[in-house]
Amino acid sequence: MSSKATGSPQTANEETPSAAFSDDGKNTIGSQLAWRLREAIISGELEAGSKINLDKARRTFNVSLSPLREGLARLISDGLVEFQDNRGYRVAPISLANLEEITMLREELEVFALRESMRIGDVEWESNIMRSLHRLNRTDRDASRPETLEQWEALHREFHLTLISGCGKPLLLHFCGLLLNLNDRYRRVFLVRTSGDRNVGQEHSEIAQGTVARDVEYASEKLRQHIHRTGTNLRNHLATKGIV
Amino acid sequence: MSSKATGSPQTANEETPSAAFSDDGKNTIGSQLAWRLREAIISGELEAGSKINLDKARRTFNVSLSPLREGLARLISDGLVEFQDNRGYRVAPISLANLEEITMLREELEVFALRESMRIGDVEWESNIMRSLHRLNRTDRDASRPETLEQWEALHREFHLTLISGCGKPLLLHFCGLLLNLNDRYRRVFLVRTSGDRNVGQEHSEIAQGTVARDVEYASEKLRQHIHRTGTNLRNHLATKGIV
């Protein structure tokens, strides 16, 4: 099993983005399931909007109902699964409107968190940014090797979270983490490659450099544009596939 | 069992603030437990930070473990309960920093949602506001009758949610609902009465009137002040009780 980026923080239980924690076979079955299900949904393996049959899932994953429900419950917190009493679980649907809301809220919240970080972040935080940036830029996405995509996604997620991790606001970080999760799902499913007119690596570098230089307006604007472009890009891909 | 305000929306499953739905004994045990536990936590009956012993809780509520976990899982989504593998559940702690973050985020998100609502809200939405306002202002808090407090809290919550319900952004509403929940907990636990120099009813009326008049700047500012004052007020009470 490959190493993963931070996942579903229970509450204020944000995992340190830097830690090289290994997911041993130590965790609870419910936890492991949460990971696997999340990956299955974000990767598109489980189709958006589809019903999750407990009995089938139980057999697929070779587990009992209790941990299965446990795992699903966590994905509900993440907004990746929906639930109704006596009607069971279903993979959260996707839509243009949803994507647009995610993008808009990211522009608001992530930028706000970035400004706060630049205001009160410490040197430790700055260093973490540069490290995340370096790792991200050294990793290529190779569409022919899915594991590299997954790896890149993890590093990308970590970069964005690190960027705003200096703000000292657990709840805000939690919200941003959720939005990032939801957004990544759209990218994983719809984005084979970045549109040619963008140099994403460059964009990340500019954001990072502006941030550690505490150039508030510059960094904020760069981040906002970065998020906005990604949103536009994804929206086009959705339109192509006829998603409303 | 008294009627309740909207509770823990699973995902985009926001309950209509207006509906006079009765919670029959129809729901799932897990659902009912979620309600009861939420009330127990928000009311302070379950002490902040305290551990939740599954076996004891199971006996207290006369249920089996499965629905108990189910209910607790939902409160995790709400940020009212924290969880760690193999270590169980605990009531989310409270702190000055947490309260301040909640207040700050409410100022950002709720005001943002209000502006969006004023931008695109329809007549139906306006009408709902006036109705919620009326119901709220017609209800008094009587410290000697706890059920009136609970009733007032429900209506207050509904008013604030209705105010921003015109924005057409389910995720944003979800976040605001969470923050409101967390905030209400502080009020329920620490606020015996409003500080004398405030006329909260008046504040609500001003916000509502400004909103339906689409006086964007006025309404936004009034709402922000309202939230801010409540935050300050609560902070003082926390300080009095020595909460750090």
Next chain:
DNA sequence: CTTTCAACAATAATCGATTATGTGTCAAGC
């Protein structure tokens, strides 16, 4: 007197079986 480690007690996690609920189908009545 402190540290280590092993047994025990307390607690959480999981399982398989059982019960309750929702859903689809077919026949009788209109």
Next chain:
DNA sequence: GCTTGACACATAATCGATTATTGTTGAAAG
């Protein structure tokens, strides 16, 4: 032909018992 209701089937929810993990205590070693 269309609607209604009862039955049967599929599925979700719950239970009680079992297993795994954690934490605690106390005796032995240093």
